[in-house]
Amino acid sequence: MTKSINSSSNSLVTSEICSDILNTLLKCIPRDENSFKRISDAYSTPVSYKQKFLDQNAFLVYYTKGYDGPGRPSIEEEDASNTLQTLQYGARNDAWAAMDDLFVELEFGRWGGGESTNADLGNLIDKSLSTLDSYLTLAPVADVEEAMRRLGK
Numbered sequence: 699m700t701k702s703i704n705s706s707s708n709s710l711v712t713s714e715i716c717s718d719i720l721n722t723l724l725k726c727i728p729r730d731e732n733s734f735k736r737i738s739d740a741y742s743t744p745v746s747y748k749q750k751f752l753d754q755n756a757f758l759v760y761y762t763k764g765y766d767g768p769g770r771p772s773i774e775e776e777d778a779s780n781t782l783q784t785l786q787y788g789a790r791n792d793a794w795a796a797m798d799d800l801f802v803e804l805e806f807g808r809w810g811g812g813e814s815t816n817a818d819l820g821n822l823i824d825k826s827l828s829t830l831d832s833y834l835t836l837a838p839v840a841d842v843e844e845a846m847r848r849l850g851k
Contacts, residue, residue, distance in 0.1 A: 716806075731794055731798070734793075
């Protein structure tokens with residue numbers, strides 16, 4: 699970034715600073731939701747056949763209460779991979795929501811219409827980083843290490 703945010707938390711962020719931050723983010727983070735989620739999904743546990751079946755047959759599963767035959771456990775019982783996938787997709791959605799809020803604020807500020815203070819923008823950046831960190835703690839360690847290696851960190 700070419701400009702720095704003034705250290706006073708009550709000062710307004712200029713349109714130049716918003717534009718600089720936005721341009722920097724857009725170099726590595728997709729602006730549209732589907733692209734963001736597609737990248738995240740590449741590092742998440744894929745949707746299992748069982749979950750696809752439950753989703754596609756929700757009406758049947760609901761009315762049979764998950765009955766899958768005599769002596770068999772209910773088809774609705776949770777398994778470890780389904781729980782991890784649910785956590786990953788939830789963290790991914792939270793990360794997208796936080797990034798979208800940050801993008802919207804920066805886009806508004808870029809055109810001079812915003813009255814964001816350094817504290818407002820800092821809070822949005824902190825929230826975006828914390829939600830991304832939450833997602834990354836659920837991603838495979840080897841994938842995170844490879845990404846960090848590629849970034850040179």
